[in-house]
Amino acid sequence: MFAAAFCLLLTACGSSPQPQTASPSLPEAHVDPATAGSISGRVLFTGTPPAMPTIDMSSNPDCQRSHKTPVKAETVVVNKNGTLRYAFVWIKDGLSAAHWTPPAETAKLTQNGCIYEPHVSGMMAGQTLEILNDDPVNHNVHAQSTVNPPWNIAEPPRAEHSFRKFPSPEVLIPMSCSVHPWMHAYIGVSPHPFFAVTGEDGSFTLRGVPPGTYTIEVVQEKLGKKEGKVTLSPSGTASIDFTYGG
Amino acid sequence: MAASHSGAENTYHAGLFRWSVLLACCTLLLVVAGGLVTSRDAGLSVPDWPLSYGKLMPKMEGGILYEHGHRMIATMVGMFTIVSLVWIFRADRRRWLRILAVIALLAVIAQGVLGGLTVLLLLPWYISSSHATLAQLFFSTTVAMALFTSRRWLAGPTVVPEDGANPLRGLSLAAPICVICQLFLGAAARHKAIGSIYHICAAPIVTGVILWLSMRILLHYAQNRELRIGSVLLLSITLVQVFLGVGAFMTRVAYVDAVQPMPLMVTFTVLHVATGALTLAASVILAILVRRNLGARVNALSMAA
Numbered sequence: 001m002f003a004a005a006f007c008l009l010l011t012a013c014g015s016s017p018q019p020q021t022a023s024p025s026l027p028e029a030h031v032d033p034a035t036a037g038s039i040s041g042r043v044l045f046t047g048t049p050p051a052m053p054t055i056d057m058s059s060n061p062d063c064q065r066s067h068k069t070p071v072k073a074e075t076v077v078v079n080k081n082g083t084l085r086y087a088f089v090w091i092k093d094g095l096s097a098a099h100w101t102p103p104a105e106t107a108k109l110t111q112n113g114c115i116y117e118p119h120v121s122g123m124m125a126g127q128t129l130e131i132l133n134d135d136p137v138n139h140n141v142h143a144q145s146t147v148n149p150p151w152n153i154a155e156p157p158r159a160e161h162s163f164r165k166f167p168s169p170e171v172l173i174p175m176s177c178s179v180h181p182w183m184h185a186y187i188g189v190s191p192h193p194f195f196a197v198t199g200e201d202g203s204f205t206l207r208g209v210p211p212g213t214y215t216i217e218v219v220q221e222k223l224g225k226k227e228g229k230v231t232l233s234p235s236g237t238a239s240i241d242f243t244y245g246g
Numbered sequence: 247m248a249a250s251h252s253g254a255e256n257t258y259h260a261g262l263f264r265w266s267v268l269l270a271c272c273t274l275l276l277v278v279a280g281g282l283v284t285s286r287d288a289g290l291s292v293p294d295w296p297l298s299y300g301k302l303m304p305k306m307e308g309g310i311l312y313e314h315g316h317r318m319i320a321t322m323v324g325m326f327t328i329v330s331l332v333w334i335f336r337a338d339r340r341r342w343l344r345i346l347a348v349i350a351l352l353a354v355i356a357q358g359v360l361g362g363l364t365v366l367l368l369l370p371w372y373i374s375s376s377h378a379t380l381a382q383l384f385f386s387t388t389v390a391m392a393l394f395t396s397r398r399w400l401a402g403p404t405v406v407p408e409d410g411a412n413p414l415r416g417l418s419l420a421a422p423i424c425v426i427c428q429l430f431l432g433a434a435a436r437h438k439a440i441g442s443i444y445h446i447c448a449a450p451i452v453t454g455v456i457l458w459l460s461m462r463i464l465l466h467y468a469q470n471r472e473l474r475i476g477s478v479l480l481l482s483i484t485l486v487q488v489f490l491g492v493g494a495f496m497t498r499v500a501y502v503d504a505v506q507p508m509p510l511m512v513t514f515t516v517l518h519v520a521t522g523a524l525t526l527a528a529s530v531i532l533a534i535l536v537r538r539n540l541g542a543r544v545n546a547l548s549m550a551a
Contacts, residue, residue, distance in 0.1 A: 052505075053503075053504065053505055055506065056506065059307075059308055060307050060308045063308075075503075137308070138299060138304065138308075138310060140291055140292070140293050151368075152293045153293055154292075154293045154299050154300075156299060176287075177291075177309075178288050178290040178313075179291040179307065179308035180308050181286065181287040181288070181308075181309065181506045182506040184505070
């Protein structure tokens with residue numbers, strides 16, 4: 001029975017989906033700074049903003065003590081100016097096929113007060129994700145990726161930083177902690193550097209984009225995806241807004 | 247442990263019977279603990295196995311309390327099953343009961359391996375659902391072991407003839423088969439392999455089979471006390487189970503946007519899982535009692551004569 005179980009384990013491990021890594025045959029991407037422009041816009045929300053529930057941290061007093069005021073969920077955060085925070089925006093299509101080298105600096109995901117910071121972030125495929133636990137409690141980090149191999153790691157209190165990579169583009173990857181089931185974060189893994197996450201003013205800007213016609217996609221964890229097309233002239237600027245309904 | 251009654255097949259051992267009952271109760275507790283792990287989304291709160299955060303005893307906080315607590319109860323049930331096996335081999339002469347005790351031990355080992363695999367492989371639905379379903383089957387096995395070591399069982403059957411117009415054997419087997427299929431559908435829905443609609447649609451069919459079986463016993467075999475009590479028990483548990491299922495579904499719908507598992511939803515769902523185990527055990531026991539207490543089939547004319 002043990003032998004059968006381990007055969008099953010080996011079979012299951014062997015059949016895990018392999019990520020599609022960037023083809024080495026693709027030419028290295030190059031952007032001419034003289035002609036590069038920017039694409040900007042806002043992600044708007046119409047209707048009544050949904051009330052976010054207060055997170056109940058009573059199951060772990062250490063988590064509760066780290067907050068002076070009750071913490072709200074960040075599933076849908078509508079800014080005061082009627083825009084959406086934590087929307088991931090990226091160029092989905094239109095760039096010529098090329099290999100974009102990921103930056104050497106790490107993208108960061110911090111566990112602080114039993115909350116992930118940032119709630120939504122972006123990084124490039126192949127870039128290193130640095131995971132930090134600033135809390136005095138155990139966490140686990142479960143990357144629920146479907147294109148990239150999923151993983152689940154232990155994060156003991158104030159542990160050494162962990163480092164992971166997502167070799168393939170994938171938008172969005174849910175990250176969660178099963179020790180504290182309210183902890184959720186999302187990471188957009190882009191094949192290129194043209195992505196952004198909306199902040200307190202709901203705006204985004206994609207800089208250094210070569211001229212061309214692009215499909216821009218915005219992804220919100222609860223409200224879903226929207227996309228639109230923009231044409232960017234040499235050294236120009238283009239604008240596009242997205243609107244979600246309540 | 248001293249013999250207090252000598253049956254046709256073996257000798258009654260009060261200690262062995264009580265131990266078997268304790269094993270069944272602990273197994274039900276284990277089913278509840280496992281249900282809590284899934285309902286609290288705590289299945290991956292301890293990423294390693296068989297150790298927990300590299301330790302035998304991690305800090306019991308948040309989801310770790312449920313996952314590691316489940317592992318601790320599982321270890322205890324495994325130990326208790328080994329004790330049962332040794333006790334039965336030492337005190338009981340029935341070969342088939344010894345085989346059942348070995349099957350129980352193999353099942354609890356397989357269950358532990360499935361539990362470890364599902365953690366290491368990040369909860370694939372087929373392993374998690376198999377783990378959940380085997381738990382239910384193991385619980386029924388422990389209840390059957392308690393039945394087989396009981397004084398009443400050793401006293402021998404009270405045979406009643408099978409009414410040819412109202413046969414019982416096939417129907418009594420259909421009930422546990424339907425229940426175990428329904429439990430697998432429920433487990434698969436809980437582990438997001440299928441929608442809960444399949445589990446919901448199958449519920450009236452399973453309930454109907456149980457109702458049919460119970461009513462047939464109560465209408466045609468009520469003179470047999472064991473069958474009567476068994477059918478009333480199965481029917482009662484099933485009605486409670488349907489109520490809990492409705493509650494689990496309604497709370498799930500009500501809290502669909504919740505950012506974390508809500509206590510009411512967890513309570514209904516875990517009670518539904520535990521009562522599912524009781525439903526299977528009751529249907530298995532009733533099928534065993536039917537097989538034991540039913541004599542040769544007679545047709546209606548000869549019965550009237």
